[in-house]
Amino acid sequence: MEGLKNIIRDVPDFPKKGILFKDITTLLADAKSFQTAVDLLGHRYIDQNIDLVLGVEARGFIVGSALAYKLGKGVILVRKPGKLPHKTKKKTYKLEYGEDSLEIHLDAIKPGARILIADDVLATGGTVSAVIDLVEGLGGHVVECAFLAELEFLEGRKKVAPHGVFSLVKF
Numbered sequence: 001m002e003g004l005k006n007i008i009r010d011v012p013d014f015p016k017k018g019i020l021f022k023d024i025t026t027l028l029a030d031a032k033s034f035q036t037a038v039d040l041l042g043h044r045y046i047d048q049n050i051d052l053v054l055g056v057e058a059r060g061f062i063v064g065s066a067l068a069y070k071l072g073k074g075v076i077l078v079r080k081p082g083k084l085p086h087k088t089k090k091k092t093y094k095l096e097y098g099e100d101s102l103e104i105h106l107d108a109i110k111p112g113a114r115i116l117i118a119d120d121v122l123a124t125g126g127t128v129s130a131v132i133d134l135v136e137g138l139g140g141h142v143v144e145c146a147f148l149a150e151l152e153f154l155e156g157r158k159k160v161a162p163h164g165v166f167s168l169v170k171f
Contacts, residue, residue, distance in 0.1 A: 001168060001169050003033065003036075004027060004033055004036065004037055004148075004168055004169050005149075005169040005170075005171070007026050007027045007030055007033050008022050008023065008024055008026060008027055008148075008149060008169070009022075009023040009025070009026045010022065010023070011023050022121050022149055022151065022171060024059060024120045024121065024148055024149065027148065028062060034066075037148055037168055038063075038066045038067060038070055039070070040168055041063075041067050041070070041118075041146055041166075041168065042067060042070035042071055044146070044166060045067070045071055045116055045143075045144075045146070046071065048114075048116075048143055048144075049114055049143075050071055050073055050114055050115075050116045050143055051073065051074075051113040051114045051115065052068070052073055052074050052075065052076050052109070052113060052114075052115055052116070053065075053067050053068035053071065053073050053074070053075050053076075053115075053116045053117075053118055054075070054076050054077070054078060054115050054116065054117045054118065054131065054135065055068075055075055055076070055077055055078070055118055055119070056078050056102070056117065056118070056119040056127060056128070056131055057077070057078060057079045057080055057083070057102070059119070059120035059121075060078075060118055060119035060120055061077060062120075063118045063119060063120055063146075063147075063148060064077075064118035064119075067116070067118050067146065071116075073116075076104070076105075076108045076109065076115075077104075077108075078102050078103065078104050078131050078134060079102065079103055079104075080100070080101065080102065080103070081101050081102075081103050082103075083103070084103055084104070084105055086105050086106070086107070087105065087106045087107075088103035088104060088105055088106060089103065089104055089106055089134055089137055089138065090102070090103045091103075091130040091131075091133050091134050091137075092130075093126045093127065093129065093130035094124075094126050095124065095126050095127070100127070102127070102130050102131065102134065103134075104134045104135075104138065106138070108138065109135060109138040109139065109140040110139070110140075111138075111139030111140070112139060112140075112141065113139075113140045113141065114140075114141050114143050115135050115140045115141065115142055115143060116142075116143050116144060116145075116146060117131055117132070117135070117142060117144070117145040117146065118145075118146045118147075119131075119145070119146075119147055120147065120148050120149065121147060121148065121149045121150070121151065122145070122147045122149070122150040122151065122156045122157065122160070122165060122167055123151045123154045123156050124154045124155075124156045124159065125154075125155075125156030125157065125158070125159030125160045126156075126159070128145050128156070128160055129159050129160060132145070132160070132163055142163050143164070144163065144164035144165065144166055145160055145163055145164065145165050145166070146166050146167075147165070147166070147167040147168070148167070148168050148169065149167060149168065149169045149170070149171060150165070150167035150169070150170045150171070151171050152170050152171065153171075
């Protein structure tokens with residue numbers, strides 16, 4: 001995991017002063033590292049009876065799509081408001097540096113569906129908590145939340161409890 005951890009770039013003061021952003025684009029651009037990350041995530045979930053993988057805008061689309069492909073499952077998207085073309089459910093939440101909203105199609109999840117949430121980085125847990133609320137609001141069951149990286153000092157894992165969290169690397 002150290003190899004994956006070391007390839008993730010730090011970007012100071014992004015998106016605002018005082019934030020040290022963990023940029024996974026360097027991992028995504030390195031074919032071997034990206035393949036390793038997807039293989040490791042896929043191996044964890046191969047026998048967990050997942051129905052769908054949910055990718056969170058925007059980098060979560062990449063992680064979620066690759067993971068869904070690896071697992072042979074469909075992928076659904078949670079997007080920023082106004083980006084999905086059909087009827088949606090909306091959730092507003094707080095970020096470490098502001099507030100945002102996300103939407104999901106009302107018909108994206110059938111009641112009882114087993115959903116794996118995939119995103120790039122777990123920080124404060126605000127985004128993934130909002131996504132969990134959206135999934136459960138549509139009757140879905142969150143199997144676990146999977147991340148390429150986790151910023152442990154922000155304690156986002158606590159906010160996501162009691163739902164499971166798995167992160168390939170931790171900072």
